[in-house]
Amino acid sequence: MTPEWIAVDWGTSNLRAWAMGAQGVLASAGSDDGMGKLAPAQFEAALLRVIAPWLGSGVTPVIACGMVGARQGWVEAPYRAVPCAPAAPGDLMAVATADPRLQVMIAPGLRQDKPADVMRGEETQIAGALALLPNFDGVFCLPGTHSKWAHVSAGEVVSFQTFMTGELFALLSQQSVLRHGMGGEGDDDAAFQQGFADALERPEKVSARLFTLRAEGLLNGLSPASARSRLSGLLIGLELAAAKPYWLGQRIALIGAPALSARYTAALAAQGAASETLDATACTLAGLAAARGVLQKAKP
C-alpha cells in the first residue's frame, strides 16, 4: 500500500496521521508526540515514527494542520487574517526535511484582530465542513478545550470567538476545591440542564454557583455525577450566553466529539435552536484534502 498523500492532525498533545488513497482512508496511526513536547529538530523523527511504514520510494505529500504550525512548533505558519476562506491556495507553509521521501506542508491558522482571537487546526475542520456542506451560511461551533464559534458566509470565515469552556471544566473539576465532590463516573442530564439554564439566565451568577456545588456536597450530599454535570451545564451555559449573537437565528453546525456535541445539541435545543452535527475527524480529513486540492489547482 502506497498512499497518494498523508493527512496529519498535529496538536499540542497528540499526533494523528491517515494514509490517504483515491477512495479515502487506507490506514491510520498516531502517537503522543504532540507539539508541546517537541523541539523543532525533533518533529521530523516524530513524524517518521508514525508514517514511515506508508512511505514508498517516491515523494509523498504530507499535509498537516494544528499547533505544529505555531511559533513553538516545527515551522511557524503565520496566521491569515479573517475575513478569509478557511483554506487558501499557496498559503500552505513548506517545511524542509532531511528525508527526501517527504514533502511536508503545514496549513496556517486564522487570526482576528478585534476582538483579538486565534485558531490553529479548527480552520481546517471548518474548510472540511464547507466541503461537506457546500454553500453553508451560518455558524460552526467547535466545542472542546477551547471552544470556537465561527460565522461563515460565502465560503469565508467572517468572524470567530474562543471560549475556554473545556479547560475551565478540567481545571475546576480536577484541580480546584470542587474536585472533592466530583470523583467517579456517570452523567445527570437533569443536573446539566439545571446548570445550563441557571447560567444562561443569570450568567453573572456563575462564579457564585460554582462554590454552591461544593457546599451542596457538604450539606446536602449532592452526588459527584450531579455536581459534575451541573458544572458542565454552568460552563456551557456561560458560553452560550456570550455566544448568543453567534447562534441566535442562525443555521448551526457542531463539529466535535460525539458526547460533547450531544450536550451542546441538547443545550441549544432547550433554547429552541436546531443544530446539525458533523464528525470532527471527517471534517479534518476533508479540510486537509481541500487544502491539498487547492494547492494542486494553484500549482498545476
Added chain:
Amino acid sequence: MTPEWIAVDWGTSNLRAWAMGAQGVLASAGSDDGMGKLAPAQFEAALLRVIAPWLGSGVTPVIACGMVGARQGWVEAPYRAVPCAPAAPGDLMAVATADPRLQVMIAPGLRQDKPADVMRGEETQIAGALALLPNFDGVFCLPGTHSKWAHVSAGEVVSFQTFMTGELFALLSQQSVLRHGMGGEGDDDAAFQQGFADALERPEKVSARLFTLRAEGLLNGLSPASARSRLSGLLIGLELAAAKPYWLGQRIALIGAPALSARYTAALAAQGAASETLDATACTLAGLAAARGVLQKAKP
C-alpha cells in the same frame, strides 16, 4: 513569659499561633502544618511544635478557628446555621489532648442552607470585625481564595455567599493556557480597571474575554503585567456583578490582605461605593478573643 491563652488560625495550608496576654499579642509563631497534610492523630504534635515554648506548668487555653474543625480536620466542629451571631457561647468544640497543659477549643464554621454555602474561619474574622466596629450594620467582604460576602445586622450574620475568585485566578494564571502570557511581576492599574469594567458591564462575556488575553499576547504583544492585571479585574468584576445585591447601597467593610483589599476598594470606588478596610489578622485575633470571652461569660 506565660500567655493567658493562645490564639490559633489553622487553615488548609498553614498554622499560625499567637501568645496572648492581658495587653494583647506577646509573641507569634507558625508552620506549614496545614489541615490538608495532617491526619487527626497528628494535630496535637503539630500544634506543640509551634506553641510548646509558650506553655507553663498550668493549663493554657488554646482557641482555634479554620479548617482544623472540618470533617477532615482534628475534630469536626459542626457548622452553625445562619442567621446567627458569628461567635456563640458553648458552641466551641472541646478537643481531648494527651498533653495535660492544653485546653483546646475549636470555633465552628457557619452554614447556609439556601443557597447552600459554608465558611470556616471567616466567621471568626466577622466576629472580630464586629468587636472592632460595634453596632456595624452592612456587609463584610473577605476577599481571597474563596471570597465571602456576608450581610450582618443586629450582631448576626443574616446571609452570605462564596465566590471562587482567588482560586480561579490562581488556576487560570498558573495552570491554563493563559500562563504563557502571565509570567513575571508588576501590576497595571489601567488594565485592572478595564477588565473590571468589562466584566461588571457584560458579565456574560467573561469566558470569551479570557482567551482574548492569550490572543492579544500573541497578536499585539500584551505584556504579562497587563494580562495578569486584566485577568484579576475580570474575575473581581464578575464577583462584584454577582454580589451587587450585597453591596449596593450598603455600608461595606473589607477584611483581607492589604494589596488585595486595595484592589477591591478601587473596584468598589469605581462604582461609587465607599468601603473601609480592616486588618485581617486583627479581626482573627479579636474574633478568637470574643469567642473565648463569650465562653468565659457562659461558664463563669
